[in-house]
């Protein structure tokens with residue numbers, strides 16, 4: 001069994017709780033892809049090499065994203081709750097990676113699009129999808145996007161999350177402007193990223209974007225910033241913005 005198959009197996013094992021419970025309201029489990037943080041090791045820190053065509057140690061990246069310690073500082077369910085009730089909604093997770101947030105969104109929304117530019121992430125998420133209970137499987141779709149375009153159809157997403165990915169986007173104002181076209185009027189955008197401090201987790205400083213810069217870029221792209229939160233999470237800020245009705 002390859003390392004990736006082991007990781008998928010472990011994630012499936014964790015998601016199996018959804019199968020056996022068979023309840024719509026079942027909470028997504030904590031990921032079992034544990035790796036104890038090593039001294040000096042980074043967590044959710046190593047940028048996937050771009051362009052990503054099979055280089056780099058993907059298994060290590062997935063283990064990093066799915067690190068069990070992460071749920072303590074990431075508080076995924078609390079973070080997702082910033083989007084309110086997602087029933088009946090389509091949510092896009094841009095820079096989905098291993099699907100850490102994507103698969104936690106699946107039980108809560110009607111449709112979840114896991115978007116990434118790395119084909120390995122798409123392949124990984126698809127390998128998780130086939131093991132989901134059928135009722136959840138149909139809600140999930142992966143999408144290989146372009147670095148400059150998430151490839152959403154006009155008005156397709158009612159909500160979008162971008163977690164630990166904003167700093168990897170190039171020409172962000174242009175990117176956000178394109179993204180906005182893929183969102184429904186009044187659609188919500190949730191951006192979560194690392195604070196610019198010397199933190200025990202997170203990427204190198206060069207991949208961090210200061211909160212006032214995020215706020216300015218969102219405004220330039222025509223979003224209305226509705227919430228800026230630096231208190232809920234120790235290491236990350238949370239930004240909520242509204243697409244607005246003008247395209």
Ligand SMILES: C[S@@+](CC[C@H](N)C(=O)[O-])C[C@H]1O[C@@H](n2cnc3c(N)ncnc32)[C@H](O)[C@@H]1O
Nearest residue numbers: 065095096097100116117118147163164165168
């Ligand atoms: C640090 S990972 C974060 C993964 C996931 N959001 C999480 O929090 O676990 C960043 C991800 O963004 C993806 N990415 C980088 N640039 C992107 C872009 N322009 N569009 C979509 N995804 C991108 C990378 O391939 C990678 O999977």
